[in-house]
Amino acid sequence: MKQSIKGIFTAVVVFFAFSQAEAQVTFKPGIRAGLNLSHFSKGDGYNYNYYEDLYYPYNTNNDGDFSSKPGFYIGFIGELKLTKYYTLQPEILYSNQGSKVSRGPGTDATLDVSYLSVGIVNKFTFNKFNINLGPTVDVQVDSNFDTDNDLDLAFQIGAGYNFTKNLGLEARVKRGVIPVLDYSSNHDNVVFSVGLSYVFDLK
Amino acid sequence: MKKIFLTIAFFAVVAVQAQIRVKPAVRAGINFSKFTNSDTDMKTDFFVGGSVALNFTKFYALQPELSYSRQGAKETLYANYSYGDPFDPIFSTRKEEYKYSLDYLSLTIINKFTFGPGFQVMVGPAVDFKIADNFASYGIENPSDIDVSLVAGVGFAFKNGLGVDLRFKQGLVDIFGYRNTTYYTDTYYEDNYTVDDVVLNQTIQLGVSYTFDTK
Numbered sequence A: 001m002k003q004s005i006k007g008i009f010t011a012v013v014v015f016f017a018f019s020q021a022e023a024q025v026t027f028k029p030g031i032r033a034g035l036n037l038s039h040f041s042k043g044d045g046y047n048y049n050y051y052e053d054l055y056y057p058y059n060t061n062n063d064g065d066f067s068s069k070p071g072f073y074i075g076f077i078g079e080l081k082l083t084k085y086y087t088l089q090p091e092i093l094y095s096n097q098g099s100k101v102s103r104g105p106g107t108d109a110t111l112d113v114s115y116l117s118v119g120i121v122n123k124f125t126f127n128k129f130n131i132n133l134g135p136t137v138d139v140q141v142d143s144n145f146d147t148d149n150d151l152d153l154a155f156q157i158g159a160g161y162n163f164t165k166n167l168g169l170e171a172r173v174k175r176g177v178i179p180v181l182d183y184s185s186n187h188d189n190v191v192f193s194v195g196l197s198y199v200f201d202l203k
Numbered sequence B: 001m002k003k004i005f006l007t008i009a010f011f012a013v014v015a016v017q018a019q020i021r022v023k024p025a026v027r028a029g030i031n032f033s034k035f036t037n038s039d040t041d042m043k044t045d046f047f048v049g050g051s052v053a054l055n056f057t058k059f060y061a062l063q064p065e066l067s068y069s070r071q072g073a074k075e076t077l078y079a080n081y082s083y084g085d086p087f088d089p090i091f092s093t094r095k096e097e098y099k100y101s102l103d104y105l106s107l108t109i110i111n112k113f114t115f116g117p118g119f120q121v122m123v124g125p126a127v128d129f130k131i132a133d134n135f136a137s138y139g140i141e142n143p144s145d146i147d148v149s150l151v152a153g154v155g156f157a158f159k160n161g162l163g164v165d166l167r168f169k170q171g172l173v174d175i176f177g178y179r180n181t182t183y184y185t186d187t188y189y190e191d192n193y194t195v196d197d198v199v200l201n202q203t204i205q206l207g208v209s210y211t212f213d214t215k
Helices: A002-022 B002-018
Strands: A026-040 A065-067 A069-081 A086-102 A109-126 A129-143 A151-162 A167-176 A189-199 B021-035 B043-055 B060-078 B094-115 B119-133 B146-157 B162-171 B201-211
Touching: A026 A065, A069 A109, A069 A189, A086 A129, A086 A189, A109 A151, A129 A167, A151 A189, B043 B094, B043 B201, B060 B119, B060 B201, B094 B146, B119 B162, B146 B201
Parallel strands: A026 A086, B021 B060
Antiparallel strands: A026 A069, A026 A189, A065 A086, A069 A086, A086 A109, A109 A129, A129 A151, A151 A167, A167 A189, B021 B043, B021 B201, B043 B060, B060 B094, B094 B119, B119 B146, B146 B162, B162 B201
């Protein structure tokens, strides 16, 4: 019994020692920036605050048709390459999001909201391609309308292609889970983004 | 006298042996700041300053900093008085925007821990001396002249001297202080500045720094 425990212990130590020696853990800081195409989710689409008022054109039983609006993101990333296939990538981004909205003719509005987005991305690399996903915490830093929540938790998933070891192209989808607007039905952040990333070689 | 000399000599020897490296740096960035316990949003502004890192070990540095930090908060009143529902957040018209500014000269003592290729974890206290504010123009009582804050953050330092960091700064002093205006018993006014709520500074700082190579 004692012998077998000792054997297991030795095996574990040897395994970790080997994996430690083989794993070339590298860290590369970088920047990423690109274009956002964002809108707010529709919710159930019904305006629960609807009432009859001929003189108020915004007041329809439709909660609004939300459509895409362009924005941008820019920020810092850190590539912690743990194994050949797996990279942990913390990010700090400034992300300009929002939505267009309309409740019929003459009621168009553009809603802008910007976040400081801190994310942890799990990146799986296959040669030059990668798939990445992870959660973010978005702290609202600016908006042009009366948002109902100052914080957003979001999940993102995306794919990327590396032209060189340093320069990459990325496309992502991000979905918030805390409603930006909950006046009638709930409207969450949805962001499609395309952009470039560049990591620096240390030393 | 001899004792004093010996003491100085002792510390000089210690300093030489320990090889405390002194590294000055400049640092600037963006402040996103607001007030807690209020209806304010984040105001975007900047900070700029300098620091001196005392590298006691490879792992630990004490880093006093002096910076000019523009904080405050933004408050926007949305309403649509012309017709309809004044509370509809989508179609309410922006009416007024207040930008409360609080400019501080901030003395921060950062404890900086460095890991691996340059990861940094920073934590420390700060004393903020108010230089200017614009509260009078909004008819609000003068806020506190001093703030004491706690700062915590993470960063990364490149070998060439450039660094990036993200910090969270939480004020600890009620910036309006005690005011004897508790005659508002109406809970409707709880969010106003007119009652004696504890209102604190809260700032997110995104900064870049450059450390000079002194040898």
